[in-house]
Amino acid sequence: MSDSAQLPRLRAKKRLGxxxxxxxxxxxxxVGAALGSTAPRLLEIGPGPGVLTERLLADGRPLWAVDLDPEACVLLRERFATTPHFHLEEGxxxxxxxxxxxxxxxVGNLPYNAATPILARLLTExxxxxxxxxxxxxxxxxKLMGEPGTKAYGPLSVLAQLCARLTRLVKLGPGSFRPAPKVDSAVVQFEPRPDAPSLAERRALLSVLHRSFAHRRKTLANNWQGCLPAEALAEAGLAPMLRAEVITPSDWLSATRHLLIHHPEVFPS
Structure with a gap:
């Protein structure tokens, strides 16, 4: 583990996670996972003091960094002012x-309080x-890697697994960070699936999943009551008396495609 004194001084802000x-x-x-990609450019989210940034820039590819912290942005601009392939977006x-x-x-050590919406954007936009x-x-x-029938399995599992092949690269305890969080962490690698759903299907899928998982202990028929009759769910391949957590990602996608064609009224315009 590196000595924290070697890090550029930056005060971690709890409100920013x-x-x-x-x-x-x-x-x-x-860094090795990120640079193992053939992508012609790099995007780092939440660079903070620039520990990853420094090593990523050594590769020579153009790097865009996005950080919400004005103090971090000042530090990053100073550190990499003479690096022409470094681009900083504050926001x-x-x-x-x-x-x-x-x-x-x-690549990113994502702020914990925004990790899920950031990932959802990367998968749906x-x-x-x-x-x-x-x-x-x-x-x-x-949750990302959750399997059907388990407590971890949910909308995030389905969306991520349909869009990408997932690999957990490393698990880390609190001592790997400063300040030390109260939870363990993990790095997940995503590689796009060639058969991933279209963007329109992904957005529709999330709508279906959020309604279906609204009350995990209720059946699909109960969660869809007042919106779709049980017969319509059955026609889409969703057994009305099942709970959402037992249905596989491929079956969710098939059902969403059916509903898009036969019941477009259930989707937000």
């Missing part, structure tokens, strides 16, 4: 406009990427 990575083995793993990664163009290799190596709370990583 900041916990800076100081575990050298984990840093090397994340919220959930909504900031990103440069269009060729695919990204995306058509931002081009051919690999992502992202840090999450361990609980979120477990």
């Amino acid at each position: 900041q916990n800076f990575l100081v575990n050298e083995g984990a840093i090397a793993t994340i 919220d990664a959930v909504r900031i406009r990103l440069p269009e163009g060729e695919p990204w290799s995306v 058509g931002i081009p990427w051919n690999r992502m190596a992202l840090m999450f709370q361990l609980e979120v990583a477990q």
